[in-house]
Amino acid sequence: MSRLVIDNGTVLTMDDARTVHFGGHVVIEGDRITAVGPGRYDRASGAPDDAEVIDATGMAVLPGLIDLHYHTAIGKGFSDHLPLWEYLETCWYPLIRNLDADAAYWAAAASYLESIKCGVTTVNDMYRRVPDLARAAADIGIRAVLSNDVALDEHDLDTLQDNKDAYDAAHGSGDGRVEVYVGIEWLPLASPELLRDARTLADELGTGVHVHLNESLTEVENSKERFGRRPTEVAYDAGLLGPDCVAAHCVWLSDTEIALMRETHTQISHNPSSNAKLGNGIARLPEMLGAGLNVGLGHDAAECNNSRDAFEVMKFASLVHRANRVDASLMQAPSVLRMATRNGSAALKHDTGELTTGKKADVILVDTQNPMFTPLMPGDKAQIYSHLVFAANGSAVDTTIVDGKVVMAGRQLLTMDERQILSEANEGFLRTLKQIRA
Numbered sequence: 001m002s003r004l005v006i007d008n009g010t011v012l013t014m015d016d017a018r019t020v021h022f023g024g025h026v027v028i029e030g031d032r033i034t035a036v037g038p039g040r041y042d043r044a045s046g047a048p049d050d051a052e053v054i055d056a057t058g059m060a061v062l063p064g065l066i067d068l069h070y071h072t073a074i075g076k077g078f079s080d081h082l083p084l085w086e087y088l089e090t091c092w093y094p095l096i097r098n099l100d101a102d103a104a105y106w107a108a109a110a111s112y113l114e115s116i117k118c119g120v121t122t123v124n125d126m127y128r129r130v131p132d133l134a135r136a137a138a139d140i141g142i143r144a145v146l147s148n149d150v151a152l153d154e155h156d157l158d159t160l161q162d163n164k165d166a167y168d169a170a171h172g173s174g175d176g177r178v179e180v181y182v183g184i185e186w187l188p189l190a191s192p193e194l195l196r197d198a199r200t201l202a203d204e205l206g207t208g209v210h211v212h213l214n215e216s217l218t219e220v221e222n223s224k225e226r227f228g229r230r231p232t233e234v235a236y237d238a239g240l241l242g243p244d245c246v247a248a249h250c251v252w253l254s255d256t257e258i259a260l261m262r263e264t265h266t267q268i269s270h271n272p273s274s275n276a277k278l279g280n281g282i283a284r285l286p287e288m289l290g291a292g293l294n295v296g297l298g299h300d301a302a303e304c305n306n307s308r309d310a311f312e313v314m315k316f317a318s319l320v321h322r323a324n325r326v327d328a329s330l331m332q333a334p335s336v337l338r339m340a341t342r343n344g345s346a347a348l349k350h351d352t353g354e355l356t357t358g359k360k361a362d363v364i365l366v367d368t369q370n371p372m373f374t375p376l377m378p379g380d381k382a383q384i385y386s387h388l389v390f391a392a393n394g395s396a397v398d399t400t401i402v403d404g405k406v407v408m409a410g411r412q413l414l415t416m417d418e419r420q421i422l423s424e425a426n427e428g429f430l431r432t433l434k435q436i437r438a
Protein backbone atom coordinates (compact mmCIF):
# COMPACT_ATOMS: atom_id res chain seq x y z
CA MET A 1 0.00 0.00 0.00
CA SER A 2 1.25 3.49 -0.81
CA ARG A 3 2.60 5.41 2.17
CA LEU A 4 2.54 9.20 2.42
CA VAL A 5 4.32 10.94 5.27
CA ILE A 6 3.81 14.54 6.35
CA ASP A 7 6.94 15.37 8.30
CA ASN A 8 8.15 18.10 10.68
CA GLY A 9 4.92 20.14 10.77
CA THR A 10 2.89 21.73 13.56
CA VAL A 11 0.25 19.01 13.80
CA LEU A 12 -3.09 20.11 15.27
CA THR A 13 -4.77 16.77 15.87
CA MET A 14 -8.13 18.22 17.04
CA ASP A 15 -8.42 15.29 19.46
CA ASP A 16 -10.25 15.66 22.79
CA ALA A 17 -7.09 16.86 24.55
CA ARG A 18 -6.43 19.38 21.75
CA THR A 19 -3.00 17.82 21.28
CA VAL A 20 -0.59 19.79 19.09
CA HIS A 21 2.71 18.19 18.03
CA PHE A 22 5.34 20.80 17.16
CA GLY A 23 7.74 19.28 14.63
CA GLY A 24 5.44 16.24 14.42
CA HIS A 25 4.45 13.82 11.70
CA VAL A 26 1.40 12.15 10.16
CA VAL A 27 1.61 8.83 8.31
CA ILE A 28 -1.04 7.95 5.71
CA GLU A 29 -1.46 4.51 4.16
CA GLY A 30 -4.06 4.25 1.43
CA ASP A 31 -7.02 6.39 2.54
CA ARG A 32 -6.33 6.17 6.31
CA ILE A 33 -4.09 7.81 8.89
CA THR A 34 -1.93 5.06 10.41
CA ALA A 35 0.30 7.08 12.75
CA VAL A 36 0.46 10.58 14.25
CA GLY A 37 3.07 11.71 16.69
CA PRO A 38 5.67 14.14 17.95
CA GLY A 39 9.15 14.23 16.47
CA ARG A 40 10.37 13.44 12.99
CA TYR A 41 9.15 10.39 11.11
CA ASP A 42 11.52 7.51 11.81
CA ARG A 43 12.23 5.80 8.51
CA ALA A 44 13.80 2.81 10.26
CA SER A 45 10.50 1.96 11.99
CA GLY A 46 8.61 1.54 8.76
CA ALA A 47 9.53 -1.37 6.51
CA PRO A 48 9.91 -1.60 3.57
CA ASP A 49 10.13 2.17 3.26
CA ASP A 50 9.27 3.67 -0.08
CA ALA A 51 7.23 6.42 1.55
CA GLU A 52 6.62 9.67 -0.24
CA VAL A 53 7.57 12.41 2.24
CA ILE A 54 6.04 15.89 2.28
CA ASP A 55 8.29 18.33 4.13
CA ALA A 56 5.91 20.30 6.35
CA THR A 57 8.55 22.59 7.85
CA GLY A 58 6.85 25.95 8.50
CA MET A 59 3.38 24.46 7.99
CA ALA A 60 0.41 23.89 10.27
CA VAL A 61 -1.06 20.43 9.59
CA LEU A 62 -4.73 20.03 10.43
CA PRO A 63 -7.84 18.10 9.45
CA GLY A 64 -9.51 19.32 6.25
CA LEU A 65 -12.36 21.76 6.87
CA ILE A 66 -15.98 20.62 6.52
CA ASP A 67 -18.35 23.04 4.75
CA LEU A 68 -21.60 21.82 6.29
CA HIS A 69 -24.01 23.94 4.27
CA TYR A 70 -23.11 24.41 0.64
CA HIS A 71 -24.59 25.05 -2.75
CA THR A 72 -22.68 24.80 -5.99
CA ALA A 73 -22.95 28.29 -7.47
CA ILE A 74 -23.16 29.19 -11.12
CA GLY A 75 -23.10 32.98 -10.66
CA LYS A 76 -22.29 35.68 -8.14
CA GLY A 77 -21.77 39.41 -7.89
CA PHE A 78 -25.14 40.81 -8.92
CA SER A 79 -28.28 41.87 -7.04
CA ASP A 80 -26.15 41.89 -3.91
CA HIS A 81 -28.52 44.37 -2.27
CA LEU A 82 -31.61 42.14 -2.29
CA PRO A 83 -33.07 40.39 0.78
CA LEU A 84 -33.30 36.60 0.69
CA TRP A 85 -36.78 36.07 -0.70
CA GLU A 86 -36.43 38.58 -3.54
CA TYR A 87 -32.93 37.29 -4.23
CA LEU A 88 -34.20 33.75 -4.62
CA GLU A 89 -37.07 34.75 -6.89
CA THR A 90 -35.10 37.06 -9.19
CA CYS A 91 -31.65 35.38 -9.29
CA TRP A 92 -31.27 31.96 -7.72
CA TYR A 93 -34.36 30.11 -8.96
CA PRO A 94 -34.22 31.42 -12.56
CA LEU A 95 -30.56 30.33 -12.82
CA ILE A 96 -31.05 26.83 -11.43
CA ARG A 97 -34.23 26.27 -13.48
CA ASN A 98 -32.16 26.78 -16.65
CA LEU A 99 -29.07 24.73 -15.87
CA ASP A 100 -27.88 22.28 -18.50
CA ALA A 101 -25.73 19.27 -17.62
CA ASP A 102 -22.46 20.90 -18.70
CA ALA A 103 -23.20 24.13 -16.85
CA ALA A 104 -23.92 22.15 -13.67
CA TYR A 105 -20.74 20.06 -14.00
CA TRP A 106 -18.45 23.05 -14.53
CA ALA A 107 -20.20 25.22 -11.92
CA ALA A 108 -19.65 22.41 -9.41
CA ALA A 109 -16.01 21.99 -10.47
CA ALA A 110 -15.38 25.74 -10.10
CA SER A 111 -17.11 25.78 -6.71
CA TYR A 112 -15.15 22.78 -5.43
CA LEU A 113 -11.95 24.29 -6.84
CA GLU A 114 -12.30 27.39 -4.68
CA SER A 115 -13.14 25.23 -1.66
CA ILE A 116 -10.11 22.95 -2.14
CA LYS A 117 -7.93 26.05 -2.43
CA CYS A 118 -9.30 27.23 0.92
CA GLY A 119 -8.65 23.91 2.67
CA VAL A 120 -12.15 22.44 2.48
CA THR A 121 -12.14 18.66 2.01
CA THR A 122 -15.89 17.95 2.46
CA VAL A 123 -18.92 19.81 1.13
CA ASN A 124 -22.58 19.23 2.00
CA ASP A 125 -23.96 20.48 -1.32
CA MET A 126 -27.66 20.97 -2.08
CA TYR A 127 -28.20 21.76 -5.77
CA ARG A 128 -29.76 20.43 -8.96
CA ARG A 129 -28.47 17.88 -11.53
CA VAL A 130 -26.86 15.84 -8.77
CA PRO A 131 -25.32 13.17 -11.07
CA ASP A 132 -23.38 15.93 -12.88
CA LEU A 133 -22.22 17.32 -9.53
CA ALA A 134 -21.17 13.81 -8.51
CA ARG A 135 -19.00 13.54 -11.64
CA ALA A 136 -17.36 16.87 -10.83
CA ALA A 137 -16.69 15.79 -7.21
CA ALA A 138 -15.28 12.47 -8.39
CA ASP A 139 -13.04 14.14 -10.99
CA ILE A 140 -11.68 16.93 -8.80
CA GLY A 141 -11.24 14.65 -5.77
CA ILE A 142 -13.33 16.34 -3.06
CA ARG A 143 -15.57 14.50 -0.55
CA ALA A 144 -19.19 15.46 -1.22
CA VAL A 145 -22.60 14.85 0.28
CA LEU A 146 -25.07 15.89 -2.43
CA SER A 147 -28.79 16.49 -2.29
CA ASN A 148 -31.45 17.78 -4.64
CA ASP A 149 -33.34 21.05 -4.36
CA VAL A 150 -36.75 19.47 -3.73
CA ALA A 151 -39.88 21.64 -3.63
CA LEU A 152 -43.61 21.34 -4.40
CA ASP A 153 -44.25 20.65 -8.10
CA GLU A 154 -45.61 24.12 -8.89
CA HIS A 155 -42.19 25.66 -8.16
CA ASP A 156 -40.53 23.82 -11.05
CA LEU A 157 -37.45 22.68 -9.11
CA ASP A 158 -36.63 19.06 -8.15
CA THR A 159 -39.02 16.31 -7.02
CA LEU A 160 -38.44 13.50 -4.55
CA GLN A 161 -38.34 11.17 -7.55
CA ASP A 162 -35.44 13.25 -8.97
CA ASN A 163 -33.68 12.85 -5.64
CA LYS A 164 -34.29 9.08 -5.60
CA ASP A 165 -32.98 8.79 -9.16
CA ALA A 166 -29.89 10.80 -8.16
CA TYR A 167 -29.33 8.48 -5.21
CA ASP A 168 -29.55 5.43 -7.46
CA ALA A 169 -27.16 6.99 -9.98
CA ALA A 170 -24.53 8.59 -7.77
CA HIS A 171 -24.56 7.37 -4.15
CA GLY A 172 -21.21 5.72 -3.43
CA SER A 173 -19.53 7.03 -6.58
CA GLY A 174 -16.05 8.63 -6.62
CA ASP A 175 -14.54 5.67 -4.73
CA GLY A 176 -17.20 6.10 -2.05
CA ARG A 177 -16.47 9.80 -1.51
CA VAL A 178 -19.85 10.85 -2.91
CA GLU A 179 -23.06 10.30 -0.94
CA VAL A 180 -26.57 11.41 -1.80
CA TYR A 181 -28.97 12.80 0.83
CA VAL A 182 -32.58 13.91 0.44
CA GLY A 183 -32.76 17.72 0.14
CA ILE A 184 -35.66 20.03 0.92
CA GLU A 185 -35.30 23.62 -0.34
CA TRP A 186 -37.26 25.40 2.41
CA LEU A 187 -40.67 25.59 4.02
CA PRO A 188 -42.12 28.38 1.84
CA LEU A 189 -41.82 26.01 -1.15
CA ALA A 190 -42.90 22.87 0.75
CA SER A 191 -45.83 21.37 2.66
CA PRO A 192 -46.07 19.09 5.71
CA GLU A 193 -46.93 16.24 3.32
CA LEU A 194 -43.76 16.84 1.28
CA LEU A 195 -41.67 16.83 4.47
CA ARG A 196 -43.28 13.53 5.56
CA ASP A 197 -42.61 12.00 2.15
CA ALA A 198 -39.00 13.23 2.24
CA ARG A 199 -38.49 11.52 5.60
CA THR A 200 -40.04 8.30 4.27
CA LEU A 201 -37.72 8.37 1.24
CA ALA A 202 -34.61 9.06 3.35
CA ASP A 203 -35.50 6.14 5.65
CA GLU A 204 -36.15 3.84 2.69
CA LEU A 205 -32.78 4.72 1.18
CA GLY A 206 -31.03 4.68 4.55
CA THR A 207 -29.63 8.15 3.93
CA GLY A 208 -29.76 11.60 5.52
CA VAL A 209 -31.68 14.84 5.02
CA HIS A 210 -30.50 18.39 4.25
CA VAL A 211 -32.94 21.28 4.76
CA HIS A 212 -32.99 25.06 5.26
CA LEU A 213 -34.83 25.99 8.47
CA ASN A 214 -35.67 29.32 10.14
CA GLU A 215 -33.33 31.26 7.87
CA SER A 216 -35.28 34.52 7.64
CA LEU A 217 -38.10 36.26 9.49
CA THR A 218 -40.12 36.19 6.26
CA GLU A 219 -39.84 32.38 6.28
CA VAL A 220 -41.07 32.19 9.89
CA GLU A 221 -44.02 34.50 9.10
CA ASN A 222 -44.89 32.48 5.98
CA SER A 223 -44.89 29.27 8.01
CA LYS A 224 -47.10 30.70 10.75
CA GLU A 225 -49.54 31.99 8.13
CA ARG A 226 -49.74 28.79 6.07
CA PHE A 227 -49.34 26.12 8.75
CA GLY A 228 -50.07 27.93 12.03
CA ARG A 229 -46.68 26.79 13.32
CA ARG A 230 -43.05 27.91 13.13
CA PRO A 231 -40.79 26.15 10.53
CA THR A 232 -38.93 23.87 12.94
CA GLU A 233 -42.22 22.93 14.63
CA VAL A 234 -43.65 21.95 11.24
CA ALA A 235 -40.52 19.90 10.43
CA TYR A 236 -40.73 18.23 13.86
CA ASP A 237 -44.41 17.36 13.43
CA ALA A 238 -43.66 15.85 9.99
CA GLY A 239 -40.89 13.68 11.47
CA LEU A 240 -38.24 15.29 9.27
CA LEU A 241 -35.78 16.10 12.08
CA GLY A 242 -33.32 13.59 13.51
CA PRO A 243 -29.63 12.81 13.98
CA ASP A 244 -29.29 12.23 10.22
CA CYS A 245 -30.80 15.63 9.38
CA VAL A 246 -28.64 18.72 8.76
CA ALA A 247 -30.69 21.87 9.36
CA ALA A 248 -29.07 24.92 7.82
CA HIS A 249 -29.15 28.46 9.27
CA CYS A 250 -31.55 28.19 12.25
CA VAL A 251 -31.27 31.96 12.72
CA TRP A 252 -34.73 32.52 14.18
CA LEU A 253 -35.22 29.61 16.57
CA SER A 254 -37.55 30.01 19.55
CA ASP A 255 -36.67 28.32 22.86
CA THR A 256 -39.22 25.63 21.97
CA GLU A 257 -37.56 25.04 18.60
CA ILE A 258 -34.09 24.76 20.19
CA ALA A 259 -35.58 22.12 22.52
CA LEU A 260 -37.04 20.25 19.51
CA MET A 261 -33.61 20.26 17.82
CA ARG A 262 -32.14 18.91 21.04
CA GLU A 263 -34.82 16.24 21.49
CA THR A 264 -34.31 14.94 17.95
CA HIS A 265 -30.49 15.35 17.95
CA THR A 266 -30.73 17.32 14.72
CA GLN A 267 -27.42 18.61 13.29
CA ILE A 268 -27.08 22.37 12.83
CA SER A 269 -25.10 24.25 10.18
CA HIS A 270 -24.32 27.80 11.31
CA ASN A 271 -23.65 30.12 8.35
CA PRO A 272 -22.87 33.53 9.87
CA SER A 273 -21.42 35.30 6.82
CA SER A 274 -24.35 34.35 4.57
CA ASN A 275 -26.83 35.38 7.29
CA ALA A 276 -25.07 38.73 7.64
CA LYS A 277 -24.80 39.43 3.92
CA LEU A 278 -28.47 38.68 3.24
CA GLY A 279 -29.56 40.72 6.25
CA ASN A 280 -31.16 37.67 7.84
CA GLY A 281 -29.85 38.30 11.35
CA ILE A 282 -27.61 36.55 13.85
CA ALA A 283 -28.34 33.00 15.00
CA ARG A 284 -28.61 32.26 18.73
CA LEU A 285 -25.38 30.30 18.69
CA PRO A 286 -24.58 30.61 22.43
CA GLU A 287 -28.04 29.23 23.26
CA MET A 288 -27.74 26.41 20.69
CA LEU A 289 -24.35 25.37 22.07
CA GLY A 290 -25.67 25.77 25.61
CA ALA A 291 -28.47 23.33 24.76
CA GLY A 292 -25.86 20.79 23.66
CA LEU A 293 -26.61 20.91 19.92
CA ASN A 294 -23.90 19.78 17.49
CA VAL A 295 -23.16 22.85 15.37
CA GLY A 296 -20.87 22.91 12.32
CA LEU A 297 -20.10 25.77 9.93
CA GLY A 298 -21.05 26.50 6.32
CA HIS A 299 -20.53 29.27 3.78
CA ASP A 300 -23.96 28.60 2.15
CA ALA A 301 -23.41 29.66 -1.48
CA ALA A 302 -21.07 31.93 -3.39
CA GLU A 303 -24.17 33.43 -4.98
CA CYS A 304 -25.18 34.93 -1.63
CA ASN A 305 -21.97 35.12 0.38
CA ASN A 306 -19.98 35.68 -2.03
CA SER A 307 -16.84 33.88 -0.86
CA ARG A 308 -16.34 30.18 -0.24
CA ASP A 309 -13.42 30.83 2.11
CA ALA A 310 -14.03 28.65 5.18
CA PHE A 311 -11.43 30.65 7.13
CA GLU A 312 -13.59 33.72 6.65
CA VAL A 313 -16.61 31.76 7.92
CA MET A 314 -14.65 30.75 11.03
CA LYS A 315 -13.76 34.37 11.78
CA PHE A 316 -17.38 35.49 11.32
CA ALA A 317 -18.53 32.64 13.58
CA SER A 318 -16.63 34.29 16.39
CA LEU A 319 -16.86 38.00 15.59
CA VAL A 320 -20.59 38.41 14.99
CA HIS A 321 -21.46 36.88 18.37
CA ARG A 322 -18.87 38.94 20.23
CA ALA A 323 -20.20 42.10 18.62
CA ASN A 324 -23.82 41.14 19.15
CA ARG A 325 -23.49 40.19 22.83
CA VAL A 326 -20.76 42.72 23.67
CA ASP A 327 -18.67 39.83 25.00
CA ALA A 328 -15.11 39.12 23.80
CA SER A 329 -15.02 35.78 25.64
CA LEU A 330 -17.46 34.16 23.23
CA MET A 331 -16.45 31.66 20.51
CA GLN A 332 -12.76 31.24 21.23
CA ALA A 333 -10.47 29.98 18.49
CA PRO A 334 -10.12 26.28 19.46
CA SER A 335 -13.94 25.91 19.70
CA VAL A 336 -14.44 27.60 16.34
CA LEU A 337 -11.86 25.35 14.65
CA ARG A 338 -13.55 22.35 16.22
CA MET A 339 -16.88 23.43 14.70
CA ALA A 340 -15.26 23.61 11.24
CA THR A 341 -13.66 20.17 11.58
CA ARG A 342 -14.98 17.65 14.11
CA ASN A 343 -18.50 19.00 14.50
CA GLY A 344 -19.07 19.13 10.74
CA SER A 345 -17.71 15.63 10.35
CA ALA A 346 -19.86 14.33 13.21
CA ALA A 347 -22.95 15.91 11.63
CA LEU A 348 -22.36 13.86 8.48
CA LYS A 349 -21.32 10.70 10.41
CA HIS A 350 -17.94 10.81 8.67
CA ASP A 351 -14.68 9.31 9.86
CA THR A 352 -12.81 12.61 9.35
CA GLY A 353 -12.29 15.89 11.22
CA GLU A 354 -9.45 14.65 13.41
CA LEU A 355 -5.81 13.63 12.83
CA THR A 356 -5.73 10.42 14.83
CA THR A 357 -4.85 6.84 13.93
CA GLY A 358 -7.58 5.08 11.99
CA LYS A 359 -9.33 8.21 10.70
CA LYS A 360 -9.77 8.93 6.99
CA ALA A 361 -6.84 10.92 5.62
CA ASP A 362 -8.42 14.32 4.88
CA VAL A 363 -5.58 16.68 5.79
CA ILE A 364 -4.51 20.22 4.93
CA LEU A 365 -1.18 22.03 5.22
CA VAL A 366 -1.33 25.73 5.99
CA ASP A 367 1.75 27.85 5.29
CA THR A 368 2.74 29.84 8.37
CA GLN A 369 5.72 31.56 6.72
CA ASN A 370 3.91 34.73 5.73
CA PRO A 371 2.70 37.97 7.37
CA MET A 372 -0.63 36.43 8.46
CA PHE A 373 1.20 34.12 10.86
CA THR A 374 3.90 36.62 11.93
CA PRO A 375 4.95 36.86 14.69
CA LEU A 376 4.70 33.22 15.74
CA MET A 377 6.02 31.92 19.02
CA PRO A 378 7.57 28.46 18.70
CA GLY A 379 5.63 25.86 20.68
CA ASP A 380 2.66 28.11 21.56
CA LYS A 381 -0.62 26.21 21.08
CA ALA A 382 -2.98 29.08 21.81
CA GLN A 383 -1.32 31.36 19.26
CA ILE A 384 -1.49 28.91 16.36
CA TYR A 385 -5.23 28.40 16.99
CA SER A 386 -5.68 32.17 17.19
CA HIS A 387 -3.80 32.84 13.95
CA LEU A 388 -5.77 30.16 12.08
CA VAL A 389 -9.15 31.60 13.11
CA PHE A 390 -8.52 35.34 13.44
CA ALA A 391 -5.53 36.15 11.20
CA ALA A 392 -5.46 33.71 8.30
CA ASN A 393 -7.48 33.40 5.13
CA GLY A 394 -7.78 30.52 2.70
CA SER A 395 -4.89 31.70 0.53
CA ALA A 396 -2.51 30.38 3.23
CA VAL A 397 -3.54 26.79 2.44
CA ASP A 398 -0.66 25.13 0.60
CA THR A 399 -1.71 21.48 0.30
CA THR A 400 -5.06 19.68 0.39
CA ILE A 401 -5.29 15.90 0.81
CA VAL A 402 -8.60 14.02 0.49
CA ASP A 403 -8.98 10.30 1.16
CA GLY A 404 -5.18 9.95 1.19
CA LYS A 405 -4.76 11.57 -2.23
CA VAL A 406 -2.97 14.88 -2.73
CA VAL A 407 -5.51 17.03 -4.58
CA MET A 408 -3.61 20.32 -4.35
CA ALA A 409 0.11 20.90 -3.69
CA GLY A 410 1.88 24.26 -3.62
CA ARG A 411 -1.58 25.75 -4.40
CA GLN A 412 -1.64 23.89 -7.74
CA LEU A 413 -4.65 21.66 -8.41
CA LEU A 414 -3.36 18.25 -9.45
CA THR A 415 -6.55 16.52 -10.53
CA MET A 416 -8.02 18.76 -13.25
CA ASP A 417 -6.97 21.67 -15.46
CA GLU A 418 -7.72 24.76 -13.39
CA ARG A 419 -7.85 27.16 -16.37
CA GLN A 420 -10.28 24.92 -18.19
CA ILE A 421 -12.54 24.80 -15.12
CA LEU A 422 -12.65 28.59 -14.94
CA SER A 423 -13.30 29.18 -18.64
CA GLU A 424 -15.96 26.45 -18.87
CA ALA A 425 -17.66 27.78 -15.72
CA ASN A 426 -17.75 31.26 -17.25
CA GLU A 427 -19.25 29.91 -20.47
CA GLY A 428 -21.81 27.86 -18.55
CA PHE A 429 -22.91 30.95 -16.64
CA LEU A 430 -23.25 33.08 -19.79
CA ARG A 431 -25.20 30.31 -21.56
CA THR A 432 -27.57 29.94 -18.61
CA LEU A 433 -28.06 33.70 -18.39
CA LYS A 434 -28.95 33.77 -22.10
CA GLN A 435 -31.61 31.10 -21.45
CA ILE A 436 -33.19 33.23 -18.75
CA ARG A 437 -33.24 36.35 -20.91
CA ALA A 438 -34.47 34.53 -24.03
Ligand SMILES: [Zn+2]
Residues within 6 Å of the ligand: 069, 070, 071, 212, 248, 300, 301
Ligand atom coordinates in the same frame (compact mmCIF):
# COMPACT_ATOMS: atom_id res chain seq x y z
ZN1 LIG B 1 -28.47 27.49 1.61
